[in-house]
Amino acid sequence: MSKVLLVAAIGRGHALAKKFHQSGVEVYSLIPFANPGIISCSKEHHVVDITNAQTVAKHAERIDPDYVWVAGDESIAAGVADAVQEVGVPAIAPLKTVARLESDKAFAREFMKEYVGHACPRFECFTDAESAKNHIDVVPYDFVIKPMGLTGGKGVKVLGSQLKDREEAKAYAEEAIAADRIGGIVIEEKLEGEEFSLQCFVDGESFAAMPLCQDHKPAYDGDLGPMTGGMGTYTCEDGRLPFVSDEEYDAALNVVEKTVSGVKAKTGEAFKGVLYAQFMLTRNGPFVIEYNARLGDPEAMNVLPLMKTNFHDVCKAIVDVELERFKVEFEPQASVCKYVVPEGYPERKDQFEFSLDESKLSDVELFYSGVEQKNGKRFTTGSRGFGLTALGANVAEAYQKAENALSQLDLKGFRYRKDIASEASIAAKIQHMELIRGRPATVVPAPPASTIETV
Numbered sequence: 347m348s349k350v351l352l353v354a355a356i357g358r359g360h361a362l363a364k365k366f367h368q369s370g371v372e373v374y375s376l377i378p379f380a381n382p383g384i385i386s387c388s389k390e391h392h393v394v395d396i397t398n399a400q401t402v403a404k405h406a407e408r409i410d411p412d413y414v415w416v417a418g419d420e421s422i423a424a425g426v427a428d429a430v431q432e433v434g435v436p437a438i439a440p441l442k443t444v445a446r447l448e449s450d451k452a453f454a455r456e457f458m459k460e461y462v463g464h465a466c467p468r469f470e471c472f473t474d475a476e477s478a479k480n481h482i483d484v485v486p487y488d489f490v491i492k493p494m495g496l497t498g499g500k501g502v503k504v505l506g507s508q509l510k511d512r513e514e515a516k517a518y519a520e521e522a523i524a525a526d527r528i529g530g531i532v533i534e535e536k537l538e539g540e541e542f543s544l545q546c547f548v549d550g551e552s553f554a555a556m557p558l559c560q561d562h563k564p565a566y567d568g569d570l571g572p573m574t575g576g577m578g579t580y581t582c583e584d585g586r587l588p589f590v591s592d593e594e595y596d597a598a599l600n601v602v603e604k605t606v607s608g609v610k611a612k613t614g615e616a617f618k619g620v621l622y623a624q625f626m627l628t629r630n631g632p633f634v635i636e637y638n639a640r641l642g643d644p645e646a647m648n649v650l651p652l653m654k655t656n657f658h659d660v661c662k663a664i665v666d667v668e669l670e671r672f673k674v675e676f677e678p679q680a681s682v683c684k685y686v687v688p689e690g691y692p693e694r695k696d697q698f699e700f701s702l703d704e705s706k707l708s709d710v711e712l713f714y715s716g717v718e719q720k721n722g723k724r725f726t727t728g729s730r731g732f733g734l735t736a737l738g739a740n741v742a743e744a745y746q747k748a749e750n751a752l753s754q755l756d757l758k759g760f761r762y763r764k765d766i767a768s769e770a771s772i773a774a775k776i777q778h779m780e781l782i783r784g785r786p787a788t789v790v791p792a793p794p795a796s797t798i799e800t801v
């Protein structure tokens with residue numbers, strides 16, 4: 347029987363474990379806490395430090411799986427794929443140097459400038475607080491401040507949203523430089539438009555696109571409040587989003603294609619795993635907000651339940667560099683994933699016990715995320731709690747199924763965003779893009795993808 351060693355933690359990990367299990371693969375998992383969802387799909391699991399590359403490599407050597415799937419950015423940035431490959435086991439995740447596309451925002455922006463310049467906003471990188479503050483005083487456009495290192499999606503602050511004015515921005519620049527793992531920040535042009543996530547399986551040479559998703563990062567309805575890891579996502583039945591045109595979709599694929607070839611040219615290493623390009627669709631076409639070197643969370647909970655092709659076959663095609671001859675198919679259905687989070691998330695970090703009556707859930711998939719099982723009881727970890735995914739003939743149907751399921755649960759101590767994927771919210775996004783497109787274009791959009799055969 348085929349075996350995977352899955353290095354994972356949160357909801358995305360549960361969705362992966364379930365998909366591997368359904369595809370007839372034996373799941374061996376390494377997890378940082380006892381996630382009941384991942385455990386329920388695993389033949390064997392171990393609670394370990396999943397950012398310790400040598401620990402993971404030792405388990406890989408012992409278990410001798412067909413491949414190791416590394417799900418999270420922290421593990422990938424720590425060089426887990428490198429360590430696993432050193433003991434002769436294929437890794438489905440990029441090597442540490444390649445993963446700088448995600449783990450080092452300054453590197454990523456410089457890379458984009460070089461290889462996909464038309465889709466990269468103006469930016470400057472700073473490791474010195476005084477220079478950053480002087481820049482904030484004079485920069486002629488609205489901007490966003492991003493710590494260079496990984497922050498779990500919570501370090502970005504946008505002028506006019508999380509940052510009230512330039513004085514607040516200067517204070518944050520100083521604080522962020524001091525706290526950042528790399529010791530710096532990127533100050534970049536604030537892009538206006540609608541965001542979308544394009545995730546692709548990549549074997550180093552070719553790639554296969556998954557359905558587009560739209561994530562919602564701010565904590566509260568109406569896109570208000572602090573940034574989170576993502577509060578919910580939806581995918582339409584045609585694998586696209588209603589505000590993205592064919593030309594804009596092709597332009598986004600073109601960015602992925604140039605990124606995959608650019609990585610090899612720049613680092614000498616092939617990108618293997620999942621490349622997730624997060625875009626802002628602007629009046630000048632799609633611009634890259636950031637790259638992720640892994641599946642998104644919650645996006646994984648949208649797309650994996652829709653995947654028709656056997657997942658193990660997809661993984662083998664990635665390992666054997668055969669994606670070019672391989673068709674990855676998805677059900678022509680919509681999916682809506684809602685994250686249920688502790689009240690006060692992301693600021694509140696305390697843990698509390700709760701129980702969830704899973705028998706009340708029908709017609710949805712439940713994915714445990716920041717949930718730890720101890721002595722038969724369940725506790726929150728301080729992060730996002732669990733995701734519920736509903737599929738439907740269209741988004742409206744999937745939304746209703748998700749809402750019906752949520753109404754059956756006792757959500758004391760928790761909350762979620764009701765607006766995500768609602769008819770009104772989607773109509774507002776379409777209208778927003780129409781308004782944005784109504785303005786005169788100043789830059790010619792990227793050329794369409796030319797040689798993409800696997801999508």
Ligand code: AMP
Nearest residue numbers: 490499502504534535536537563635636
């Ligand atoms: P990131 O962690 O880079 O995905 O950023 C978190 C969120 O900040 C994104 O989902 C966007 O909503 C917002 N954001 C990041 N960069 C920009 C930008 N250049 N312009 C506008 N919003 C941005």
Ligand code: GLY
Nearest residue numbers: 575576642643644
């Ligand atoms: N949902 C955004 C991310 O996974 O980074």
